[in-house]
Amino acid sequence: MGLTRPAWSKVNVLILGISFWFFWNYWLDLFFYTSVYLFDAKQSAFLGDFYTAAQAWLAGANPYAISQITFVYPPTSLPFFGMFALFDPESSAVLWMLTYFSLFALALTIMAFTIKGERRFLFVCLVVLLFFSSFPLLYMIEISEVDLIVASLTILSLAAERSGRRFLSAFLLSVGTLMKLNPIFLLIYFVIFRRDLKYLIYFVVSMVVTIGVSLLAVPVQLYWYYLVNILPHLYAQYGVSDTQSIIRFLWLAGLEEPFLQVVSITGVVFFAIFAFYVNSNRWRNFGNSTIRGDAMFLMNGLVVLFFSPRSYISPYAWVIIPLGLFLSSLLMENSRSIYLMLISVATFLLNSQPTGFTGWFLNTYFVSMVVPTITIGNLVMIIGLIPIFLRPTAIFHGIKNQLIHRKQNRPTHFHQTINGSLS
Numbered sequence: 001m002g003l004t005r006p007a008w009s010k011v012n013v014l015i016l017g018i019s020f021w022f023f024w025n026y027w028l029d030l031f032f033y034t035s036v037y038l039f040d041a042k043q044s045a046f047l048g049d050f051y052t053a054a055q056a057w058l059a060g061a062n063p064y065a066i067s068q069i070t071f072v073y074p075p076t077s078l079p080f081f082g083m084f085a086l087f088d089p090e091s092s093a094v095l096w097m098l099t100y101f102s103l104f105a106l107a108l109t110i111m112a113f114t115i116k117g118e119r120r121f122l123f124v125c126l127v128v129l130l131f132f133s134s135f136p137l138l139y140m141i142e143i144s145e146v147d148l149i150v151a152s153l154t155i156l157s158l159a160a161e162r163s164g165r166r167f168l169s170a171f172l173l174s175v176g177t178l179m180k181l182n183p184i185f186l187l188i189y190f191v192i193f194r195r196d197l198k199y200l201i202y203f204v205v206s207m208v209v210t211i212g213v214s215l216l217a218v219p220v221q222l223y224w225y226y227l228v229n230i231l232p233h234l235y236a237q238y239g240v241s242d243t244q245s246i247i248r249f250l251w252l253a254g255l256e257e258p259f260l261q262v263v264s265i266t267g268v269v270f271f272a273i274f275a276f277y278v279n280s281n282r283w284r285n286f287g288n289s290t291i292r293g294d295a296m297f298l299m300n301g302l303v304v305l306f307f308s309p310r311s312y313i314s315p316y317a318w319v320i321i322p323l324g325l326f327l328s329s330l331l332m333e334n335s336r337s338i339y340l341m342l343i344s345v346a347t348f349l350l351n352s353q354p355t356g357f358t359g360w361f362l363n364t365y366f367v368s369m370v371v372p373t374i375t376i377g378n379l380v381m382i383i384g385l386i387p388i389f390l391r392p393t394a395i396f397h398g399i400k401n402q403l404i405h406r407k408q409n410r411p412t413h414f415h416q417t418i419n420g421s422l423s
Contacts, residue, residue, distance in 0.1 A: 050146070051092060054078060054085035057218075064225055072230055073146070075222040076178035076214045093144075100141075100148050107155040108321060114162045119328050127324035135353040136374070140314035150180045151318040157183075158297060161190060161199075170202035171210075178210055181234075182304060182315070185268065189300040193275040234310070244354060244374035245311035260309065267307035275300070278389035291329040292388060298322040299385045306378050316374055319350055326385075339395040342384050349377025 053063035053071040057078045063071050073081075084092040108127055112120050131137065140147050153176035160169035173190065176183040191200045211223075246267075247260050275296060301318055305311040330343065352373040387394050 048144075050081045050144075051085055051089060054081035057222075058082055058085055062222065062225060064222070064230055072234055073180060074178050075218045075226050076211060077146075077180075078222075079214065079217050080179065096144065103152040104148055107152040107159070111155055111159045111321060111325070114159050115328070119332050122331060123324055123328035126327050127321055130320045130324055130347075130351065134317060134320055134351045136313050136316035136351070137320065140317045143314060145314040146180060147315045147317050150176045150183060151321070153179070154183050154186060154301075154318070155321045157186075157190075161194075166196070166199055167202045167206075170199055171206040174203055174206035174210055178207065178214075182308070185304040186297075186300055188268075188272045188275050189297050192272050193279050193296050193300075195279060242313050242354070243309065243311060244305070244313055244316065244372065244378070245308055246306055246375060246379070247309040247311075249372060249375065251309075264307045264309060268303065271300070271303045274389075291326070291333060294322070294325040294329045295385045295388045298326045299382060302378050302382050302385075306375070306382065313354065313374065316350060316378075323347065323350070333396050336395055339384070339387075342380065346377050346381035346384055349373050350381060352377065 049069040049071050052066065052069050056063040056066055063069075063078065084096055086092075087095060108124065112124050115123055137148070153172050157169045157172035157176065160166075160172060169190070173183055173186060187200065187203065190196060190203075247264055250260055250263060278292075278296075298319070301322055305315060305318075327343070327347070330340070354371050354373045
């Protein structure tokens, strides 16, 4: 964009001002409304299930066999949820909320310290704006899902990897996976895109050690019950109304379950092939490596959400920090205006409210329904990220001349041979 440092300071102040406007006029009121459920573990939809399941585990019962709740998380997560069950429902709900936001703030802070220069403050400002404008986040708070905690663990994993602490990164990712299985698909970024087989070894070792330690508190019978009775059916739910995934809309179109499973698996496999291909020798130096890494990490998460039958509204809270990373990289480049408009539309849709307006007038005279705004935003963003890897000249000004200059100054085999013989 070619802005000077004083100009960037003004932009950051403007972003913070807009964030405060969102916070004061909309978010604060909605937050206190949704917190009525958050401050009572027995009223909250998912926190109540976590609390009841953890109490059953502490009492020596099987938390997966309780008919009144739906608990589908790996047995390794039970000691974590068990900490909250040691308190009364009201206290545990407050502790849950503090854990939510403290871990998110920690992930944001550590991620910010991996960024250098004026982009760091821009990144923080964008994340704050996305935080206060995210409907999936508000929805997640209302139902007290675990998504923000898992998202924070994956961001801490990314920050550790970029700081050169690969084993710590793999361990954090394994912890997130053992709390909610979806983070395992981020290995596409960490292993396939980054071409880091050793990271996969670290990840597997961390998983095995963590599960082994958990066996000191979690009976092995629960793992067997989970593998036989829960896991096979976990991704076979296609009709949940608030799902923001292409799989649900294909199900509504009348497609059969086997076909939907093929679509889901094929989509992720093709993305893994794409990630491997665009980081081959042919494409590795084609464009800015920083924005390519940020775009791939964001794209990885979006593809998983797009093809998963369990992508409800709340898991889209994951995109807040990865999207802030990508946008801060993009705004530091000399991007074309039409591309910025496309990304802005996708950003708006990813953070939008898919249930429409909730005012009393519209609720009285119109039927409330879930529309696929987040799914559309996901698809638009994925499509918008592809040119960064395959055709950056179409979205960045001046990069074509840089690539030509780099190619002209690259020493040929003949020159290398002559220089070697002269030396």
